[in-house]
Amino acid sequence: MTAPASAPGKTPELLLEVRGLLSQFGERVIHENLDLELERGEVLGVVGGSGSGKTVLLNSIIGLKEPEGGTVSVLGYDRATMTAAQEADIERRTGILFQQGALFSALSVIENVASPLVEHTSLPKDVIRELAEMKIAMVGLKPESHHLKPAELSGGMRKRVGLARALALDPELLFLDEPTAGLDPIGAGAFDELIRRLSDDLGLTVFMITHDLDSLYAITDKVAVVADKRIVAKATVQELERSDHPWIREYFLGPRGRAADKAA
Numbered sequence: 315m316t317a318p319a320s321a322p323g324k325t326p327e328l329l330l331e332v333r334g335l336l337s338q339f340g341e342r343v344i345h346e347n348l349d350l351e352l353e354r355g356e357v358l359g360v361v362g363g364s365g366s367g368k369t370v371l372l373n374s375i376i377g378l379k380e381p382e383g384g385t386v387s388v389l390g391y392d393r394a395t396m397t398a399a400q401e402a403d404i405e406r407r408t409g410i411l412f413q414q415g416a417l418f419s420a421l422s423v424i425e426n427v428a429s430p431l432v433e434h435t436s437l438p439k440d441v442i443r444e445l446a447e448m449k450i451a452m453v454g455l456k457p458e459s460h461h462l463k464p465a466e467l468s469g470g471m472r473k474r475v476g477l478a479r480a481l482a483l484d485p486e487l488l489f490l491d492e493p494t495a496g497l498d499p500i501g502a503g504a505f506d507e508l509i510r511r512l513s514d515d516l517g518l519t520v521f522m523i524t525h526d527l528d529s530l531y532a533i534t535d536k537v538a539v540v541a542d543k544r545i546v547a548k549a550t551v552q553e554l555e556r557s558d559h560p561w562i563r564e565y566f567l568g569p570r571g572r573a574a575d576k577a578a
């Protein structure tokens with residue numbers, strides 16, 4: 315069992331605060347009045363139907379999409395008013411694992427993992443190399459992988475390299491976009507375990523978009539549900555199983571949901 319995200323009686327520290335988010339593409343409204351909070355130490359799963367706006371939400375949080383309304387604060391900085399130095403601070407203190415890994419295809423595994431250290435620190439080359447080697451070991455890859463190029467890796471290995479790179483700068487906040495998509499159930503289970511262990515050992519706060527019910531049961535503290543253009547619920551999976559919302563009921567109490575519950 316993991317410790318609760320915040321001690322009782324203590325005001326939780328919010329690493330992420332989204333208020334009244336409005337997201338649009340032309341006339342098309344994706345989010346309206348969306349609120350979401352993430353406390354330090356929390357592992358949050360983000361679910362929702364296909365096209366419900368999970369990736370657009372992630373992009374609004376990490377600064378890839380400008381919101382049409384509302385506020386987005388990351389690590390206490392308001393995205394709309396932050397300075398370039400504050401934005402760089404966020405970049406240093408957050409890690410992102412994109413769905414396809416987004417590795418540099420021309421670079422080797424170790425060069426990919428080292429790239430944030432090269433960009434954001436002035437550490438000597440040998441120290442950068444050592445730190446990158448450490449992160450690669452941390453995600454369970456062998457030294458033999460160091461010189462391989464992304465095209466020479468399996469899907470699961472590519473995800474691990476992406477995770478090692480996301481962890482390169484020892485982030486406080488980690489964003490994962492469908493980390494187990496495309497992995498077989500055993501590979502996905504191992505990846506879930508890895509993320510939970512890293513979050514427990516390093517005190518990482520995690521925002522994880524997923525379709526994977528097993529992941530939700532295995533590693534999240536809470537799950538936020540994107541539906542009806544907003545977050546309709548943020549609760550534990552056990553609480554969500556008792557929800558009246560039709561999409562949540564179908565998702566958690568349909569045949570797939572029941573199987574994941576049993577396996578957990």
Ligand SMILES: Nc1ncnc2c1ncn2[C@@H]1O[C@H](COP(=O)(O)OP(=O)(O)OP(=O)(O)O)[C@@H](O)[C@H]1O
Nearest residue numbers: 339344362363364365366367368369370371525540
């Ligand atoms: N650049 C864009 N221009 C226009 N519409 C977009 C753009 N990006 C996303 N959308 C629309 O926004 C909606 C939400 O997309 P989003 O990718 O966030 O969904 P999602 O919940 O992540 O879906 P999935 O689970 O299938 O990945 C979709 O209807 C999509 O077509």
